Amino acid sequence: MAGQGVRRPPRATAAGSAVLLAVVLTAASGCAQQPPPRTRFPEVQRMLDARARAVRQHDEAAFLASVDPVRPGYRDRQRRAFRTLKELPLTGWRYDLVATDAFPLASGGNTMAAKVELRYRLKGFDAEPVTSVQYLTLTRTSGRWRIASDEEGAASGHAGTRQLWDQGPVAAVRGRHALVLGDAGDRGRLTDLARRADAAVPAVTAAWKGRWSGQVVIEAPGSVAGMAQLLGSGDPSAYAGIAAVTTGEAGAQAKAPADRVIVNPEAYADLNDAGRAVVLSHEITHVATRTATTGDTPLWLSEGFADWVAYRGRRHAAAAAAPELSRAVATGHPPQRLPADADFGFTGGADRLARAYESGWLACRMIADTWGEAKLRAFYRAAGGVPTGEGHAGPGARSGTPSPSSPSSSPSPSPSSGAGAGPSAGAASGGDDSRGGGADGTGRRVVGGHPAAPAPGAVDDRRTAVRNARLDTVFRSQLGLSAGQFTKKWRAYLKSALT
Template sequence: MTDLPPQPPAGRSRLSRRAALLLAAGGLAQASVPLLRPAARPSAVPEAARPGVRPVVEGLLAERAAALLRHDRAALAAGTAPDAAQAQLALLDRLAEVPFAELGYRITSFTEPPPEADRIVVAAELDHRLTDLDQYPAVVSRRLAFVRLPEGWRLAEDEPSGAPALWDLGPVRAVRGARCLVLGLAEQTELATLAARADQAVPAVGAVWGDAWPGRLLLELPGSESEFARLLDVQPESYQGIAAVTVAVSGAPEHTPADRILVNPEAYRGLSELGRRVVVTHEATHVATRAYTRGWTPMWLSEGVADHTAYLDTGRSARQIAPGLAQDVAAGRIPRTLPSDADFTAGAARIGQAYELSWLACGVIAREFGERSLVRFYQDVGESGRPAAGESPDAVLDRLLRGRLGIGVADFTALWTAEAARLA
């Protein structure tokens, strides 16, 4: 489904440039979002400038992280103010099934309090990595409050500052599939069904894209559409009807395949069985292709290859997959240019047709030049580097098409335009 633009490490990772299936009248349409890159990390504070309370707070955070990692209730309570103990132990219960491999806090903002202060607020990042899934940590921004008691400083609050983590919203259940892990706030049976679909999607994607990716998926299923929006740190109306997006952890280098698929429960439940299969396979394709996806990769190509892969072997006709485009063509409105990146913005007027036309264009490449040529063309685009100063996107596309397929933009446009006309 989609990629997104830079945002600071809040509770989510950077949204990747994948799209999400929409439930649209007349058929399945898709919507896209922009590509998120990791925000710059705050510089470390020199040791010499860290007197007083800061070392104490750092010690408390290190002990807290160890207690969360070990699910050690006594150790967690020992570093917590009595008034906050119940809430913090409830947090430990909510994340009990999350398989952390590593977990740690890093202070990002700290002001040394005056001697008489009995409360301080600290900004920090919670880095965490999941067992057998993450090569790099996900980063959650936190706001922590500490109070001074007769026995010393103790934690009073640990809240998200920005997007929350899944366990901030409720008790997390975990279901492991053969090729995936599903974390969610839904019922166990729904998580297990989603895991089964993910297990089916991995080999389907591998059949097209090979095994140069980990071949494992992490999916998160919140309890409601509003929670889905909170996890993305967006307004709920911005992503209404979007069934899933793929996000990449903000602690990872820019093009590593450390992606999570975030599912919108309400939109996803509204899809047919085929629609759900297509959504998960589409998102899995984004995970598999992330190592080749760059900021200059056109949205029509990244979304088109994901849809092309997702619809393979579904038995659906072109008119069933692209009903909106078929209606336009029947009315004499035959597209003459590929969709722009702006056409994939969530809420864009013709976003459904943008997805359908992208699917069609990538299908033309696969049929006319072979599936492997589509894969190699996608990789060529990612490896081509940023366009040179003054080089237009059409000039870049023309150069890459000629290098891989032996045709230029004009001939390629003629191919998919003729294919679109046949939809009538």
């Protein structure tokens, strides 16, 4: 207000304020510059370094020295895990301490709730490391930190990732293009997976035509619970109908982490021969297209393309391969739009999920039929913002869910059977012919699926609008028509193909 004087504090008060301000700024600066946990707790990181070195040097005594001796049960499990590790082509094994108060601990005193990142590579298959998170209870006795448990975080939702070797004895079966890891007591199943992967990889390469490693690692746990543990989940029921999952990290980057295809032993076993071939081809396509798949790639395109590759060269009538969509068209309720990312979530029900996969598959098939396969591949790369001819990362290129979510895993559900086989979707429906095959003989109703797909309203509306506008530009530049015009053409294609 004009003419009003400014009241100045007494000198002592002003000085006190200055001191207080300096303290606040120093504290804030100290927080901002706080060193990482591995630096603040060097003795813990040294223990983890020694443990990693023991794995690399196959030194069991040194490895067990990192385990609390008063926990005999955990120590025995660790001994068995270590002996399994010696059979695997591991390299680059290391641990990093990333948090020291990661979950609630009932006990106090000399204990620590540690979050640890494990990084490792499989020699000959991984150009970049796999990273998994472990939640470990550490105890300090006689001046030394040791690991006492890897289970106490689960009660608060901090289950972490339990690798195959943490679950029991592991065998490795190597094919020309695949390394299959799984339950040592079921080597026949692992050998069959390697054989099927060896057949699928060349077919995927021929369809994609982009450079990728041409190598895939498949993990075959002995149970659905083991599958959930590999994916860092404490809820096996979420994967009950999923035949296979591809872990991955979307993005066109040269150093994408290594992919893993994880097979559900129960849902996969319910498929017939053709269904198993389709599932593996679908998942391996995700691996091949990893670096061309970004947050801009809609799920209908990434999943539809994977199904298009899986069905390419197979003689399947569209109506038999897309039973849910066929029923919708026959009853006068065809889809009005291409599926949104949220349609690929598991919470909407198996029928909705199947329609989403079938819709994406037929959209990609229409592009290939109308504009040609080369244009479909170019459209895929352009939708992800990757220039034509790029979208590859050499060895270890990785694939999976292009959704902005993503846990290090991007599941691809199981094919189940029912009246027919549907492109990659998720929940097995398990009709009477679930083992023998549906109308097209694949024994599957759906194959893919994204439990991590955003629920309706979870994705920011503005971001979605920007992505849709960008995709419309890609439609115009690649196919010569708008997104709306493409959708109209696709709806007509559905009616023609499914009736």
